[in-house]
Amino acid sequence: MTVSERVKTLVIDGRDVSARESQTILEAAQEEGIFIPTMCRLEGLSEVGACRLCLVEVKGSNKLLPACVTRVEEGMEVQTRTARLDRYRRTLLELLFAEGNHICAVCVANGHCELQTMAQKLGMDHVRVPYRAPRRTVDASHARFTFDANRCILCTRCVRVCDEIEGAHTWDIMGRGVESRVIADLNEPWGEATSCTSCGKCVQVCPTGALVEKGKAVAESVKRPNFLPYLKRTRGQHS
Amino acid sequence: MNTPLTKKVSVATVWLDGCSGCHMSLLDMDERLVELAASIAIVYGPLVDTKVFPQEVDLTLVEGSVSSEEDLTKIKLIRQHTRVLVAMGDCAVTGNVPSLRNPIGPEKLLKHIYLPHAPEEIVPRLLPRVLPVHQVVKVDAFLPGCPPSADVLYYAITELLAGRVPDLQDKTRFGK
Numbered sequence: 001m002t003v004s005e006r007v008k009t010l011v012i013d014g015r016d017v018s019a020r021e022s023q024t025i026l027e028a029a030q031e032e033g034i035f036i037p038t039m040c041r042l043e044g045l046s047e048v049g050a051c052r053l054c055l056v057e058v059k060g061s062n063k064l065l066p067a068c069v070t071r072v073e074e075g076m077e078v079q080t081r082t083a084r085l086d087r088y089r090r091t092l093l094e095l096l097f098a099e100g101n102h103i104c105a106v107c108v109a110n111g112h113c114e115l116q117t118m119a120q121k122l123g124m125d126h127v128r129v130p131y132r133a134p135r136r137t138v139d140a141s142h143a144r145f146t147f148d149a150n151r152c153i154l155c156t157r158c159v160r161v162c163d164e165i166e167g168a169h170t171w172d173i174m175g176r177g178v179e180s181r182v183i184a185d186l187n188e189p190w191g192e193a194t195s196c197t198s199c200g201k202c203v204q205v206c207p208t209g210a211l212v213e214k215g216k217a218v219a220e221s222v223k224r225p226n227f228l229p230y231l232k233r234t235r236g237q238h239s
Numbered sequence: 240m241n242t243p244l245t246k247k248v249s250v251a252t253v254w255l256d257g258c259s260g261c262h263m264s265l266l267d268m269d270e271r272l273v274e275l276a277a278s279i280a281i282v283y284g285p286l287v288d289t290k291v292f293p294q295e296v297d298l299t300l301v302e303g304s305v306s307s308e309e310d311l312t313k314i315k316l317i318r319q320h321t322r323v324l325v326a327m328g329d330c331a332v333t334g335n336v337p338s339l340r341n342p343i344g345p346e347k348l349l350k351h352i353y354l355p356h357a358p359e360e361i362v363p364r365l366l367p368r369v370l371p372v373h374q375v376v377k378v379d380a381f382l383p384g385c386p387p388s389a390d391v392l393y394y395a396i397t398e399l400l401a402g403r404v405p406d407l408q409d410k411t412r413f414g415k
Binding site for chain 1 (some may be wrong): 329334336341383385
């Protein structure tokens, strides 16, 4: 925040809210204690608007806007909970579950998974679309960590933390649409990716059981992404 | 005023492709089973001896996914003769552990694991894909969990007996 920053006033869910002009709808809502679901967002990383769960309705706009990358504007009227948004969010979650192979009962992240928790939170108790059941690989070539692509939701937290915080940029996305996948270096086994520093930041920020420490059994993988804002503060960066 | 004749609610339980853990959870209701026995009659399922699914059942709890031709025939028949059908547990709701074979396909799976020693007949043919129950027949309520706990099952059954669709959002979820 700069000293000269202007304050904008807007309405979120019928409540008058003021926010700094650099803030997003999501930040303004969170400061007001208004819950907007997110999956790809993580405090300390840049915003990409990948998961679309934070879509909100803004009066005067004929499309839904992702709250995490939409700046507040003077006089904006925002709805975060409508029947339409609830329906879309539920469908988005169902598509995430149907796209990969998310079998909670036999996942190391069972009980500590943001996808599993979000399904419960949004009341998503079954998936109405057919499961794709894609054939995906498990990369266990790294000495300390495993990448299970079956459980990846392409939130790109790992890509961002590796690039923005660790500065290694080992991870990236290859392919398009439903064929998109996370790769290490130039699509090499993780254990052979020379840029990887084995810092494990990607593992800690991964919301599911896609990136995990080796040696964990079902429900044993607990992630600790809270280091991020702390790390940025000690480096003198704004989170 | 005449008191209406009391008739017990008929309940069936079904075990398709699952580990029986959901049925274990049912038994885990312990003494609450005795309380439920006052208002329900278990007319079919692995816990009783009936061989043929009855003509009219009020409530059927389905454990397990639809994985073989036998499961498919069974669940369609059960749906026809059931008023309220409930997908009980993750296998029925999502496919869960049995669906781990879906990316591989039944042929490759059978060749790799079973075929060298498998009998030629009797064993029901596997479907190309393991399916959650609602992708085959209409499901009236979903009880996620692997397994859903005895408390969740008890709550769901008492709600259903009271004529309500149970709201389980803060009580259970996929997995454990």
